[in-house]
Amino acid sequence: MSTRTPVNSSVRRQGVTVAERSPAPDIARGFMLLLIALAHAPMYVTTSEPGVVTHPWGGDTLDRVITFLSLGLVDNRAYPMFAALFGYGMAMLVARQRAAGTTAAAAGRLLRRRGVFLVLFGLVHFVLIFPADILAPYGVAALAFGWLLTRGDRALNKGVVISAVLATVLATLLSLAVAVEESTKGTEGLRGTVWAHDYGDAVVERLSQAPFASLHILLGWPIVTAVLVGAVAARRRYLDDPARHRALLKRVVLLGGAVSVAGGIPLALIGAGSWHPGGVATGAVTALHVVTGFAGGLAYAAAFGLLVARSQRRGLTPGPVARALGAVGRRSLTCYLLQSSLLALVLARVAFGLGDEIHSTGAAVVAVCVWLTVVAVAVALERAGLRGPLDALMRRLVYGKPARRATGPAPEPAPASGPAKQPASGEQS
Template identity: 45%
Template sequence: MPSNATNPPSGPRPTATKERALAPDLGRGFMLLLIVLAHAPIYLFMSETFMLTRPLGENRLDDLVNLISLLFVDNRAYPMFAVLFGYGLAVMVTRQLDKGVPEAKVRRLLRRRSWLLIVFGFLHLVLIGGADILATYGLSGLILGWLLFKPERAQRRSMYLIGILYLIFIPLAWFIMYPIMTGVDNMIGLTASHTYVQLATEHATAFPIVLLFQILLYPMLLIIAIGIWSARKRWLELPDRLRPQLKRIAFSGIGISLLGALPYALVGANLWHPQSGAISWLLVLHIFSGVAGGLGYTALIAIIAISVRQAAPKVTNTLAAVGKRSLTFYLYQEAMLVIVLSPVALGIGGKLNSTGAFVVAILIWLSAAGLAAWLERRGWSGPADALLRKLIYRKS
């Protein structure tokens, strides 16, 4: 058999399973737990007073759940997702270039992947009815794709510029938007009378607004740019060599995240009642400190990946199995939330509070972990992940 080195590359190819690093898959598996915990309260459609996506507690246990969620989950799940997304884009581009694929083909591959994520996100939002973030990452890939081919210095400068723009825009935007969006109803406007067709129609109409909302009112592009830059340092591929640096990032990132989240979390837990005008600024602090939280969580997972396989192989393999099939189980979790909680299906969300939503989210994630472990034992990919790869790497 001739060596690959003597033959020209046949074209872009997906990453083989044996090439996968453990830390990114562990991170994605943990990230999906955070996402389902963050999204479940959205479907509590009979709660009267919301802080955006989270209803105020009806009892002490609800207040405790809100406190924990606002400290560790809300505005911390999507930053971790965004870091891993940017990191994954950079790894994909680097590996294709290392295989000898021409840069023009890699750019085309990247654009195709981004457009497919937008399509998947639209179908998810309309047909499943979940809280979509796929399309936002697809749009982010189109906006930031050029950055993947730039030197490290240009990437750092771009991060600084994007960060400055967000620091100017986001506080002003939330100061205007927060009073309009909170206090009387849940963020997505679900009611007990909603039907599937009505929800699908509303989501289709709102799709462009959802994209702009997520790109502009959250520092999404900044976090993805940080993920792209961090791939140059190979944080998740060589965590054993970078352990001291990762420890500093984990400690400082999670510490900043907790300090920045605390004021808003105290409001959400009914432990502090500042003037309404101050809450928007507390939310902005919560959002920006979540950037540090996402980085800290990612670094912590990389540290854990160094030794956890030997210490707890079953847990590690299960978590990694979920992460390998992150698209499939993201869609699965969102579909289960809609089926169990939404008024268009079982409607249990009309009878639950924050604590109940927390329990439902945990059960959904555990079911996803069980399914992922079953697929892993049989050597099967997640169907949505396999479809996306097939569409991305089809012959062009």
Template identity: 40%
Template sequence: MSTAVTEPPGVTVRSPAPDLARGFMLLLIALSHAPAFVDTSNAGPAALDAVATFVKSLLADNQARNMFVFLFGYGLGQLAYRQHARGEDWTSTKKLMRRRALGLIAIGFANTVLLVPIDIIAVYGLTLLVLAPLVRARATVLWWTGVLTLVPATLLLAWQSVAAQSKPSTIAEIMEPTFGAHLVASIPSWPGKTIVSTVIVVPAMLAGILAARRRLLDDPERHVPLLRRVAVLGLGLAIIGRLPAALMAAGAWTTTSAPVGWSVAIAHDLTGYAGGIAMAAAVGLVAVRTRHGRLATAMAALGQRSLTFYLFQAVVWVTLFYPFTLALHDDISFAATLLIAIAVWALSIALADLLRATGHRGPLETLLRRLTYRPHTTRPTP
């Protein structure tokens, strides 16, 4: 028996389209998260706040996460493909995924405790830990599992959305006054939230694994017709399904009917899955034409370091909004937070491109790599 280290592929061989999609995804994540850290009673100009609320609901809420999860599943499919191409058996690949899952759970827990109580990283890790065998399941199994889990996932999201319709709340309402109190505040609820949230991510994750098997984003030039259909149909469905909730969130339409409220929430959250996947397909189409441009290169650099800059956003939110830092949660309007989100994303692109130019990975990607790729025993070469 011989001991070897399985090295993951270098950044130089990555396909640009998935990374471009991850780079764009971070904009949607920022738009979704930034408004959560300001007091809803501290409104700016009513018209601007209404427009900002409409944009956030239509584009980001319960849609940005689905694009993120789809790309996570796509990355798992890529990982399995590369391991198979190296001649690794399923046992070694499963162990690698287990180490990756545990690393994600640890990073997500640290994010929740040290930074903000909005975390998807640990949810990814727990979902991968439980559902790793599905990475190599037959396509029919993935399809049926995705469809069946879509029902409870949508109902759970709709329940949250209906609650928000009657009583909007933000993280600003539960911010702790000191850093010490902040460190312990999120720990009791973290396990339950993480476990429940795994239900939400399964459908889009499995769709990503299926897309990776067809290499839709690795070879987008070969799949332009399919990508175009997914982008057009998915985005069209998302706009139609999410428009009523966006109008309701912006105050342009109201209803006192509980069935109507539930219907609006279900349509919004269900079509968010279609919209998230369609956005990834749309970026794949863009990559066919612009993959070698300067902006595309910088965006891909951001996508390669998406874990690092997801947490970078959290650092910014803590720095700007929490009572024990700059405490701007009472001074910034809802609309202004979207401008801040865009500025943070633009800064992320510049910093990621600087890391690329100087030959550095993202620090969190480096950490996860070290946690994942450890020496392990392989069979001797015949």
């Protein structure tokens, strides 16, 4: 007769500890926030007409170079990178819960709780701070597609393929529609409430926009595909054990980077004022930029896996830069919202209004300075042994109060299908 202890479906392990975390995902998240700052800051520049993506038109030679480099290397590359890391973390959450004895259904409920609270955090951010929020879309993605992360590899792989096809078609159609509309109606109002003169009016307008903002991002960018690809990578532990997967990570960096740069250059030429195509051609080039940005986001994440693998192979401990980036990554929710708030405070017309005085170069300088400020805050919290306050709040909301240590034998872990049953260490806090 079997003496195995029945698994309690209500078992819920608390969030990942610092000792369990792998460095590569956290370091990548820390760097990713710099890319997001560089992508968002130009939206506040009002000294020129709105240009390609988030950038203003024109400027001097240095401004044009900055715009070219940003469009080639940053824009539409940070979102998929963050989405892939988000998917990686969610898959690790499921794996860790399953290893602790939680049923697939209970782990799925945990994912949905996380999705709900991400949507709420994102809506507050959207309405009060910045109307290009990425938290709510990721929360919606978790709610709509998180169930795939509790299924087997076959279902998850099918989800990747189907979502990739749909994302390519939808991104192309939306890019073409927006470009044609701008070519006929102009760019007036393109920046919306980012250029608002009255904060109260901006908040009221954003309240009416909020229900549709996440849907627009999910339809216009390959967010869902990036999330699911990140989950596949987590099941294979590409960033948790990067030394074992160095060959694959190298191929992702080389191939993904090449595809990303090649797909980014045409739109970068338009943004820098070196090419002036019509509306349809601009839409097609924008779609190319968005789709190939997916490859760029994966290449960035893989690059940090390679850096960690190199250090581990040489027996080196993380240096000060890696430690600082990791501190930011471990507090990515707090740091993302702090960074967004500081950019709005410095650049927005409704605050200090520096966006009315600068162009692309100035926006890039502000973005870097704000990011460095956020890094300093994260490092200070790390040295004090403190979590990011918003990350701690999210953990409390998702997991509830830590359960008291139970007496008696612990339940035997339930088997998880595929590589996902490995101990998880890459989940965001």
